[in-house]
Amino acid sequence: MAFNLTRRKFLQSASLAAVALPLSDAIASETGIEPSPFEPKGTVKDETVVGGVCEMCFWRCQLVGKKRGDRLVKLEGNPHSIDNGSSICARGNAGVQLLYDPDRLKYPLKNVGERGNPKWKRISWEEALDECGSKLKAIEEKYGAHGISVFPHGSSAKYPMHFFERTVGTHNVSEASFFQCRGIRDTAYLATIGMAPGEYVDMPNAKVIFLLGGHFGENIHVSHIKQYIKGLQNGAKLVVVDPRYSASAAKSDIWVQIKPGTDTAFLLAIMNYLISNNKHNAEFIDEYGDGFDEFKEGITDWTLEKAAKECEIPAEQIKEVAELLAANAPNVSIHPGRHVSWYGNDFQRQRALACLTGVLGAFFVKGGWVPAKTPKVGKTSWAKKEHDDEFNLNMDEEEEPLFPYSPPGTPTELIRDTALSGKPYPIKGCVIWGQNPIQTIPGQEKMKDVLRQMDFVMCVDVMPTDITMWADILLPEASYLERYDLIKTGTQWDFADSHQQYIAPRIPLAEPMFERRDQVYITNEIAKRMGYESDIPVQSNKELVEKDLLVAGLTLEQIIKEGGIHIQKGQDPYTVPEDFEVIFYNEDIEDAGFPGIPTYQPVEQPPKGYARLLYGRVPVHTFNRTQNNVWLNKSMPENPVWINDAVATALGLKDGDMVGFINQDGVKSRTKTTVKTTPGIRKDSVYMAHGYGSANPLMSVGVNAGVDDTSLISKITVDPETGAHGMRNNFIQLIKDDKILAIPASV
């Protein structure tokens, strides 16, 4: 492992540096004698700097830094935090390794090779910004604002996204957090309860926690995990629905080993059983329900037996879950999920989850779905200019949306298909900010073709992720530890505790090194060069934060005095808003041409010899973003493929065997990974963690580590109501020693 030597030098510890000192210096010193020069001193006596807000993932725990001289040596949870407290997860703890990662982008780079096979030349910021500004302006003038597409992700991407969307005026924005993650959840709940649900389940005070695919432990968001474990410690029963014996299944009271893609059938059967046995919350439904009778009528087909057959689980188990929920209603946490872009039938499933919560009356009650009452801060950004829908790809000729329940932005496939066909108009500019579309969006080759036909591609990132290989200009961004940025707000994590709110702006814990710059600088400089100087809303990240804090009557100075977090009195969240309703049957959805009652739509089954590819998370990585972090890489250096042990035996595979993959379209994995045999996964599916197998050689730690699951998701499924992706409809075979192993239909 060649990188270790150079890394060790780079990450030299204090004691190592000492050994390199001339002895004479030491003798001349009048400082005291330490008994052991080799023993690291720990961080207790290091300077504490406050105000950090983590972004190793997007939960955004509040941090303090431990500083030795100019160097940040450790990150810890901010002890003032009422959210994560002094805890942070593995990724949060590993933030210093991102900060000082020698592979991080350092200078503006120009690609003097070709897209996808770059040769980088260091250029000045002036040159880089001139190039970005003039190329984007040329595209805007030639093709219109809609000729520019934007692929943003993360808090630093909001400001540039708003510039291109609101000021320049393109609709062609595809946020990964919506179209490849949680957008379907948000719009399905909006269409049911009028609110995006977040992950607002009052798990600490629940009697039952119900997870559909949620795999806490493999998926970590600190205060959410605190809620979950507190709930279990308080005696909540845990129901986990998952084809795989996930980390949560391992803590469950009932594990429903469901057939992939059939979740809606399962949910409908539970609701039908509850309603037909009079175990629903009639009082709640009377008061807040809308279209319940149509709904009730519409799901009567879904008997336990019918669902049992469809889901390949015992009818008795569906009944057991239904009874458990009924017996403990309304104090049950029906988790809305987070990443829900699964099978292309996801809007209906998410609607069904919201309806199940309503059937149980589990809104705004102890243990139910209860949104926290968070404090208000400003949202300073680019002003919205008037842009009509003429070039909105999601609007048809009659100005009706193609995907009426699309999350904000434009569905990714509409942007990509338009870029490739040039119809109805060309898309020739691409701004990628913090997102890695190569390893986020299904159809890698399609994405590459989209990028190839662009006149100009720019990327802004902290790491040389795979997408950066496709940039013409690549700009190094200040990380979350080096910039003022978003203000995290929230409440205490357990509603049983006294109600408090917090406001925590991101304050830098370290100075940016090399030539890294933050998003306000980069965006403003491009804006100036595109002729939008007079629209610039703020001059710096710091000013942005100050302005937003002012709305809450706060200043950065005061927040720092208060230890990085302002805490104020909160409000009881357990009151149902006056206009609250649960729309069981939604006429608008039906008018738009989709089922107005949550409806199960079967998904394609694996062809003979193939298994369905399922993916999920590991606790030490946030998708691909953290793959190059040495500490995290060493914790889980690859993503073993889970195979049912009986299937593995039939194929002659054992734990630790190296395998590659080929999918239904003949796409082969570039790399291999190890086999993990287990009885804890269905025979028709295999599973691997998402985000591994980077292709960029500049990621010297993450490159070729494990297998890139996204590369095997070449068949594209789009959820018809939302336009968001479904990513679990691809099927694979294993390759061992160059031999393709067909998955047996039955063993």
Added chain:
Amino acid sequence: MQYGMIIDLERCVGCHACTIACKAEWEVPVEYNRNWVYRMGPSLVGEEMASTYYPGLCNHCSDPVCVPECPADTIEMTFTHAKTGETTTLEVAATWKDPFDGTVQIDKSRCIGCGACADACPYNARYINPDQTDDVSDDGKADKCTYCKPRVEAGETPACVQTCITGARIFGDLDDPESEVSKYVKKGAVGIEVNGGNLGPNSRYYGKKKDMDLLMATHTPELADMGQVRRRAMLASLMKPAVKKVKGLGLLGLVGALAVKGFCNEDSEK
């Protein structure tokens, strides 16, 4: 007094925060760990499916097998009780069990880096840190979990306990019947005892029966072959003469004190 740590597997979600916090706190080289988290399963335990974690660390055993194997020259060391101020003097090699707090510690200055202690430990809780070299040993120094003794003495919790996101790690005095850790022992928390041995591991685990069964079935270690350990230790001590061990000790101490200053200077020149 006997410090101990409880790992509550009902709370543990296997997130690895403990291992990374430890790396940051104690500058553990990328390749090594003072603590670890292994995932077991999913596999069948009897008729039941189970999957759990082995978050391991030094057990600060009541009767440690590593301590007697240290071939370094012994010195007289005076220990002080943190609370009562009572002192006692013992003859110790470069690793010892503290008579007052029960932790097992290492004197890096006198460690000859032979690895005997690491070989002897059935839990693989020790490693030789190659970053820590001096005139006494260019192979590095033995390193392991100290139960964060410097942090604990400063009134803090161990780094892994502080960061643990679910409160699954509980640290305290096992000899104090009122302590949180003692309550867990009463509830059934047990150490992973070596097969056929009686080391008295003081890092203890608590969890559902099927999870504990899985943990014990997969991670109960055997005692090391002590004959081999001793031959290696003897050879190493012969090759590293005592006189060399003493040389430069004080000077290196001075260098250590300058560490932070020198380090900062180097950084600011960038």
